[in-house]
Amino acid sequence: MSEPLLQAKDLCVHFGGGRTMTGRRKQPFAALKGIDFEINAGEAFAIVGESGAGKSTAARCVIGLQRPTRGELLFAGEPLPFRRDRVQRQAIQMVFQDPYSSLSPRMTIGTALDELLRVNKICDSRAAARKRSVELLEMVGMPESALDRRPRAFSGGQRQRIGIARALALEPTLLVADEPVSALDVSIQASVLALLKGLQRELGLSMLFISHDLAVVRQLCDRVAVMWDGEIIETGPVEEVLSNPRQEFTKNLLAASTDLPPLEMVVDPAAPAAPAEPTAPAGRADPPEPTAPADPTAERS
Amino acid sequence: MSDGALNPSAELPRARRAAVGRSLGGAVRKRIGANASLTLGCVIFGTMLLIAALASVIAPFNPDTQDIPHALTAPGVEGHLLGTDQLGRDVLSRLLYGARIDIFIACGSVLFPFAIGLIVGMLAGYRGGWVDSVLVGIIDIVFAFPALVLLVALVFVLGPGIGTIVIAITLTDWVSYAQLSRTSSRREGTQEYILAARTGGIPTRRILFRHVLPNIIVQPIVLATSDALLIIIAITTLGFLGLGVPPPAPDWGTMISEAQPYLNVQWWLAVAPGVAIIITGLGLSLIGDGLAAKLDVR
Ligand SMILES: Nc1ncnc2c1ncn2[C@@H]1O[C@H](COP(=O)(O)OP(=O)(O)O)[C@@H](O)[C@H]1O
Ligand SMILES: [Mg+2]
Numbered sequence: 001m002s003e004p005l006l007q008a009k010d011l012c013v014h015f016g017g018g019r020t021m022t023g024r025r026k027q028p029f030a031a032l033k034g035i036d037f038e039i040n041a042g043e044a045f046a047i048v049g050e051s052g053a054g055k056s057t058a059a060r061c062v063i064g065l066q067r068p069t070r071g072e073l074l075f076a077g078e079p080l081p082f083r084r085d086r087v088q089r090q091a092i093q094m095v096f097q098d099p100y101s102s103l104s105p106r107m108t109i110g111t112a113l114d115e116l117l118r119v120n121k122i123c124d125s126r127a128a129a130r131k132r133s134v135e136l137l138e139m140v141g142m143p144e145s146a147l148d149r150r151p152r153a154f155s156g157g158q159r160q161r162i163g164i165a166r167a168l169a170l171e172p173t174l175l176v177a178d179e180p181v182s183a184l185d186v187s188i189q190a191s192v193l194a195l196l197k198g199l200q201r202e203l204g205l206s207m208l209f210i211s212h213d214l215a216v217v218r219q220l221c222d223r224v225a226v227m228w229d230g231e232i233i234e235t236g237p238v239e240e241v242l243s244n245p246r247q248e249f250t251k252n253l254l255a256a257s258t259d260l261p262p263l264e265m266v267v268d269p270a271a272p273a274a275p276a277e278p279t280a281p282a283g284r285a286d287p288p289e290p291t292a293p294a295d296p297t298a299e300r301s
Numbered sequence: 302m303s304d305g306a307l308n309p310s311a312e313l314p315r316a317r318r319a320a321v322g323r324s325l326g327g328a329v330r331k332r333i334g335a336n337a338s339l340t341l342g343c344v345i346f347g348t349m350l351l352i353a354a355l356a357s358v359i360a361p362f363n364p365d366t367q368d369i370p371h372a373l374t375a376p377g378v379e380g381h382l383l384g385t386d387q388l389g390r391d392v393l394s395r396l397l398y399g400a401r402i403d404i405f406i407a408c409g410s411v412l413f414p415f416a417i418g419l420i421v422g423m424l425a426g427y428r429g430g431w432v433d434s435v436l437v438g439i440i441d442i443v444f445a446f447p448a449l450v451l452l453v454a455l456v457f458v459l460g461p462g463i464g465t466i467v468i469a470i471t472l473t474d475w476v477s478y479a480q481l482s483r484t485s486s487r488r489e490g491t492q493e494y495i496l497a498a499r500t501g502g503i504p505t506r507r508i509l510f511r512h513v514l515p516n517i518i519v520q521p522i523v524l525a526t527s528d529a530l531l532i533i534i535a536i537t538t539l540g541f542l543g544l545g546v547p548p549p550a551p552d553w554g555t556m557i558s559e560a561q562p563y564l565n566v567q568w569w570l571a572v573a574p575g576v577a578i579i580i581t582g583l584g585l586s587l588i589g590d591g592l593a594a595k596l597d598v599r
Contacts, residue, residue, distance in 0.1 A: 092500075094500055096496065096497060103497075104494045115507075119503055119507070169501075274596070
């Protein structure tokens, strides 16, 4: 393995700097305090941490929605600026966290995919775009008839499948998935995760997978970075970190994580996954113990 | 008489939307449902538009021809179905032509502020930063500025007339729409579907008009339907100040104010245009309310 696909060097993000009305400097809030990580080609890399740790901020930097205050990103060895050209933008695509707000509410799925494919010159005619859209939907286990419907017509799980299809439309090399199932019903989380994993293997994608749940990460990812309060406190191969956590925080996170059935049990991604066993409350993992200091700004996640 | 349309306060969009909710249209809609209310409103307002368009065909008399010997005749006498006014002009004809002028002014005075406010507010709300700060500053200034003062100044410069009214209302009223669309496009701009469009490389102009606009346009439309009525009423106020539609052109507000001295005997002079205003208002209110309920705002 030569060069990593994506490298983050000393990535910092501060919010709310600037000056007050009276000209005094406001104390900026550091959401990312200089993190470094690498994602190798074909690898699924996870960032875990509790809510407010800065995971989404890191993801937004990678996808180009957040300008880092300091530090840099390298993609295949080349600097990856905040303002990106078409090739750089297409190479990194994202599956969003909330399928209920991540699809344009008044557009049919077909119109949205058509726009995406043609604006990016992947297809040059309406017919070609439709054909490609059908293929994309097929990849995520959705029927062609979905094209003529609006997001409202679909369940959360179906919407997230559409969200995955949209992310794949631009044929990215790196897929960023920010807590892609945390807004979904526990009973369908596994099938969406299985789909994501299957597509990643099949298409040879690299993946930046963000989660607050170590059990999910164990099944999906090769390497993991544990974040706490804007910093990466532990990183390494998933098995190593999980079986032998060096940080107290990681142990707590591990204790709070859920027991998902192994993904291999969920054979057909399109089938509604049978909740194999009544699992622990999976939606939200609140690490016990005094982990993070109470943060008044922590509601945003 | 209120000059609400000309004297908005910072609270106005919210206050107005609340007003629509409590309106006659709202009460009717509760009984007949959104679809029926929308249909009825369109029928009423459509009829008004038709009357306005065909005024010259259906009016029995010239609305401006004076006939002093036959002033203030009772309804039905000598072919004057609604009687004549203090100058002997046929009230029905003036009413029909009045529809043309009032609806024209109302549409003009709603359309321009609507379009300008919607687009400016959307751009500023979406883009944020200094552009947004500048817009908020301008909105506050215009809200604080007494609209009537502006109007009087404009009348001196441009002379009284329909154009002056439309320009003055546009200058002050666009901020209501701007504020409304700024707030909602700011909110939409942080939604994940907009972020997805951005990471998908959709050009900003396309994001604004194809993704943001359809999701923020309903509230301004509802505001516009209630605004149109307020503007018709405001023209009446202007008539009192001699700043309205210049005579002899007929308009409902002026008709009402001219009828004042005769109110205890020739009451129909005021009631006829009053009823016309109420019916138009009901139509607009039904449309606004039906739309809001159907498209699920509020
Ligand atoms: N746009 C923003 N402005 C100010 N603070 C923010 C913004 N976005 C995130 N934050 C803050 O940064 C911290 C990290 O947020 P985030 O990256 O969303 O955490 P996570 O995804 O790990 O839950 C939180 O404390 C949050 O309040
Ligand atoms: Mg988050």
